[in-house]
Amino acid sequence: MIQRGHILVCSGTGCVSSGCVKVVEALTENMEKHKIEKEFKIIKTGCHGFCEMGPIVIVYPEGTFYCRVTPEDTAKIVEEHLLKGRIVKDLLYTPPQGEQKIPSYKEIDFYKKQQRIALRNCGYINPEDINEYIGKGGYEALGKVLTQMTPQEVIExxxxxxxxxRGGGGFPTGLKWEFASKSQSDKKYVICNADEGDPGAFMDRSILEGDPHSLIEGMIIAGYAIGADEGYVYVRAEYPLAIKRLKTAIKQAEEYGLLGEDILGTGFNFTLHIKEGAGAFVCGEETALMASIEGKRGMPRPRPPFPAVKGLWDKPSNINNVETFANVPVIYEKGADWFASLGTEKSKGTKVFALTGKINNTGLAEVPMGITIREIIYDIGGGITNNRKFKAVQIGGPSGGCIPEELLDLPIDYDSLLDAGAMMGSGGLVVMDDTTCMVDLAKFxxxxxxAESCGKCTPCREGTKRMLEILERITEGNGREGDIELLEEIGETVKLTSLCGLGxxxxxxxxxxxxxxRSEYEAHINEKRCPAGLCAALTTYKIDPEKCIGCTACVRVCPVNAIKGEVKKLHEINPEVCIKCGACVEKCKFNAIFKG
Structure with missing residues (x-):
C-alpha cells in the first residue's frame, strides 16, 4: 500500500485541553471505516503556535490548514479531503477582517512575520520519535562539534x-560558557532552567513538548564546551506532558548512543537527569534552583561566587534556559555568522513570545529581534479583541514592565526594553485594552x-508586602496623598537592595x-475614582435616563434587589445596596447601565 500523505495533529498542552486527543481517535476511526488508515499517517506533534485556533489539523502533501477541528469534523475531512481530494472550506482559517478562507498556514498573518529557530520543529515532527528529529538534521551539529571542533573552538x-x-537578563551565552570552562574542577554540570513560572508564559513548555531533542543536543554541546559530563533539566512538575516527552527523548538518545558514555565513539561522556520542581517561582533564580536540585529549600544565595565557579554541589556549573539551548544546534549547523546576521547589533537572533491577554491571536510567536511591539500585536496578534482600544502591554511577566501606546513602535531588544522600564524576561507578553485598570494590574x-518571595532577605520580604498594602488601600478607596511617592521610594530601595532577581x-x-x-493613580487617590471602572470600591453603577425603557430585566437579575422601578418607567439603582456584581450591565440590551 502506497502512503499518499500524512496528517499532523497539534498535540501540545493547549490543543490537548481543546480536545485534540478525541480528534485523533475520531480521525483514526473514520480512516479505518473507509479502509485508508495505511494510506495516511497521523502524526501527533507539539504546539504549532496558533493556540487560539486549536485543535489544528494539517493535511499533507497539500499542507491544508484546518483549525478548531472537532471530532465530528473528522468525518468530513476523511470523506471529502482524503477520499475525494476536496478541501473542507468551512474548517479553514478565516481572518477577523474578512470572509476569505485561507488554506495554508503560510498565508496566515499570524505566521508571515515569524522566523522560527528555537521553534523550528515544533508542530512539524513527532516529538516522541527520535528518527523524525534526525530526519530534520538533528544531532548533525553534535557530530560536527565532537569530531571537528575543540571545546575552545565551540566557545569561540x-x-x-x-x-x-533567553531566560531573563540576556547575559551572553558564550561568555557564560567560557567562565565555566576556565574553572578548574574534577566535576562540572550543565543545568537547564525549565522552571517557567511567569503568568501567561509557556515558551519553554512548548519546546519541551514539541522538540525535546533540540534541548538535549544543545545541552550535550554545552557540556563538551565547558568540560562537563553530567546535566540536569529542572522542570516544574505542573508540566506532566513535557516531562513525559523529555523522558522518552532521553531514553531514545541513550539507545542511539547520542547520550551516555562514549558518544558517537568520540570518548566524550554525558548523562542527563530530570529534576521535577514543586512550582516555587523563586526557583527560577539560578542559585535557588541549584539548592532545590540538591534537596534543599529553594532559596537564593549571595553572588559571588557565581555558579560558573561554585555551583551545583559546589562544582562549576553552567545554567541556561530551554529556549537558549534550543538555539544552540542551529548555530553550529548553519554557522555563527548566519545567526549573527539576524536581529539587531546587540540582540542577535530571534525571540519566542507567548501572546496572551486582550489579543485576537493568542499563542506562540518567534520573531526576529528588533521587530516592533506594534507589529507583534497588530500584524501577528491580529489586534485587540472586540476592537477595543489598546492601552498597554506587560512584557517580561511579573519581573517586567508595562509599555504604553506611545511606545508601540519601540523595537523589541534587550536594551530598548530596559530603557523603557521593562525587560525581555522569558518572553511573556500580556496585552491590555482600555478596560484594564493599571493600578489593579500592578497589584495583581x-x-x-x-506570595512567591522566599522571605530570605528583608528588602524583598518586607518591601513587597508594604507596597502591596499601599496598592490595596488605593484600590479600596483609601489612598492617601504621598502614596505614589512612597511606592516609588520603596520600589527603588527593593530593586537596589534585594538579594536575587525576584526582589x-x-x-x-x-x-x-x-x-x-500616573494619572490613574492620582484619580484613585484624589478623586476616589477608577477610570477603568474596575475597582469595585471606587465604582458606582448608574442608569442613563435617555436609554432606560423600563423593561425590568435588570430588576429581575439583581441578586440583592438594589434596583427599583415599574414597567415602562425609569429605574434607579440604590448605591448603598448595590454589590457591584455587574449582572445588570450584562442583562441590559439597551446599554442603559454604566459605571460612574
Missing amino acids: EMKKSGLRG FLNFTQ QTAPNPILSTIKYF
Whole structure:
C-alpha cells in the first residue's frame, strides 16, 4: 500500500485541553471505516503556535490548514479531503477582517512575520520519535562539534554568534560558557532552567513538548564546551506532558548512543537527569534552583561566587534556559555568522513570545529581534479583541514592565526594553485594552511576586508586602496623598537592595505603571475614582435616563434587589445596596447601565 500523505495533529498542552486527543481517535476511526488508515499517517506533534485556533489539523502533501477541528469534523475531512481530494472550506482559517478562507498556514498573518529557530520543529515532527528529529538534521551539529571542533573552538563560535540568554537578563551565552570552562574542577554540570513560572508564559513548555531533542543536543554541546559530563533539566512538575516527552527523548538518545558514555565513539561522556520542581517561582533564580536540585529549600544565595565557579554541589556549573539551548544546534549547523546576521547589533537572533491577554491571536510567536511591539500585536496578534482600544502591554511577566501606546513602535531588544522600564524576561507578553485598570494590574503582579518571595532577605520580604498594602488601600478607596511617592521610594530601595532577581525586579510593574499611567493613580487617590471602572470600591453603577425603557430585566437579575422601578418607567439603582456584581450591565440590551 502506497502512503499518499500524512496528517499532523497539534498535540501540545493547549490543543490537548481543546480536545485534540478525541480528534485523533475520531480521525483514526473514520480512516479505518473507509479502509485508508495505511494510506495516511497521523502524526501527533507539539504546539504549532496558533493556540487560539486549536485543535489544528494539517493535511499533507497539500499542507491544508484546518483549525478548531472537532471530532465530528473528522468525518468530513476523511470523506471529502482524503477520499475525494476536496478541501473542507468551512474548517479553514478565516481572518477577523474578512470572509476569505485561507488554506495554508503560510498565508496566515499570524505566521508571515515569524522566523522560527528555537521553534523550528515544533508542530512539524513527532516529538516522541527520535528518527523524525534526525530526519530534520538533528544531532548533525553534535557530530560536527565532537569530531571537528575543540571545546575552545565551540566557545569561540558561540561568542561569535552573539546569542544572549533567553531566560531573563540576556547575559551572553558564550561568555557564560567560557567562565565555566576556565574553572578548574574534577566535576562540572550543565543545568537547564525549565522552571517557567511567569503568568501567561509557556515558551519553554512548548519546546519541551514539541522538540525535546533540540534541548538535549544543545545541552550535550554545552557540556563538551565547558568540560562537563553530567546535566540536569529542572522542570516544574505542573508540566506532566513535557516531562513525559523529555523522558522518552532521553531514553531514545541513550539507545542511539547520542547520550551516555562514549558518544558517537568520540570518548566524550554525558548523562542527563530530570529534576521535577514543586512550582516555587523563586526557583527560577539560578542559585535557588541549584539548592532545590540538591534537596534543599529553594532559596537564593549571595553572588559571588557565581555558579560558573561554585555551583551545583559546589562544582562549576553552567545554567541556561530551554529556549537558549534550543538555539544552540542551529548555530553550529548553519554557522555563527548566519545567526549573527539576524536581529539587531546587540540582540542577535530571534525571540519566542507567548501572546496572551486582550489579543485576537493568542499563542506562540518567534520573531526576529528588533521587530516592533506594534507589529507583534497588530500584524501577528491580529489586534485587540472586540476592537477595543489598546492601552498597554506587560512584557517580561511579573519581573517586567508595562509599555504604553506611545511606545508601540519601540523595537523589541534587550536594551530598548530596559530603557523603557521593562525587560525581555522569558518572553511573556500580556496585552491590555482600555478596560484594564493599571493600578489593579500592578497589584495583581505584586501580589504574585510577594506570595512567591522566599522571605530570605528583608528588602524583598518586607518591601513587597508594604507596597502591596499601599496598592490595596488605593484600590479600596483609601489612598492617601504621598502614596505614589512612597511606592516609588520603596520600589527603588527593593530593586537596589534585594538579594536575587525576584526582589530586584518585583517593583518593575509598579514603577512602570506609575511612570506611564500616573494619572490613574492620582484619580484613585484624589478623586476616589477608577477610570477603568474596575475597582469595585471606587465604582458606582448608574442608569442613563435617555436609554432606560423600563423593561425590568435588570430588576429581575439583581441578586440583592438594589434596583427599583415599574414597567415602562425609569429605574434607579440604590448605591448603598448595590454589590457591584455587574449582572445588570450584562442583562441590559439597551446599554442603559454604566459605571460612574
